Amino acid sequence: MEITKEQIEQMIKEGKSLKDIDLSFAELDGIDFSGQDLSGAVFTGAEIRNANFEGANLEGAFIADADLSGANFKNANLSRAILQRVNLRGANFENANMFKVQLMVCDASGANFTGADMRQSRLEKSRFRRAKMDRANISQSNLRATDFQEASFIETDFSYSDLRKSQLQKAWFENVKAEQVMVYGKKPWLEGTKAELDIEQIKAPNWDD
Known part of the structure; x- marks a missing residue:
């Protein structure tokens, strides 16, 4: 059973760790992950359109076949993250740390x-x-x-x-x-x-x- 957006928001509210969390196939459109430690997290097949990852740590995250269109990654850390077949249309990566990122067969049309x-x-x-x-x-x-x-x-x-x-x-x-x-x-x-x-x-x- 996939984790729900409400469960994740409750974990954030309680200050629980999201490091290495598996969010495969989760529906998290518009969620606020700003400043969160999501290093090593897995987002296979997730729907996270227009989400806020500003200042979040996604180092080493694995994102495949997911929809992150319109998401905000301003000042986020995506170093060594792997993104495959991800929809990143219109996403914002302004001043993001993407050192050694792997962005393969993705669509980042119109992204910043x-x-x-x-x-x-x-x-x-x-x-x-x-x-x-x-x-x-x-x-x-x-x-x-x-x-x-x-x-x-x-x-x-x-x-x-x-x-x-x-x-x-x-x-x-x-x-x-x-x-x-x-x-x-x-x-x-x-x-x-x-x-x-x-x-x-x-x-x-x-x-x-």
Whole structure:
């Protein structure tokens, strides 16, 4: 039997530990997890739309096949968390600690990652369309085959990252740090300048392989 939202809210009210809790398939839309220690928690199949995780600790959490659209992760700690096939559309990760996060086959369209620490992360095969990546640090990361169409990269650092097969149509690059980035064809940004991208000019012959 799945735990209920009311039971979780009672545990929070009583100050009980939520560390390593299993919230698989729980329906927790709109719940307030702000400031809570959810390190090691499991959220498989959970529905947690528009929830508040501001300042929460989700280090090492496992989230798969869940709906976290519209959730607020501002200033949260998601370091070493694993997210697979998660709906993150419109979520807010402003200034979040996402060091070594694994975000695989997720949909983060329209999400806000402004100022997030995403160093050494894996963002493979995910969708970040129209996402705000401004001032985020995504250096030393694997961004292969990720969809960044119409995303914003202002003062973003993605040095030493792998962007091969990423989709960058209409992405906006401004004052980015992009030392030794792996990308097929010509780099789509101009350091220190505003740069619009014509993907047809940088496509490699094997782009769609």
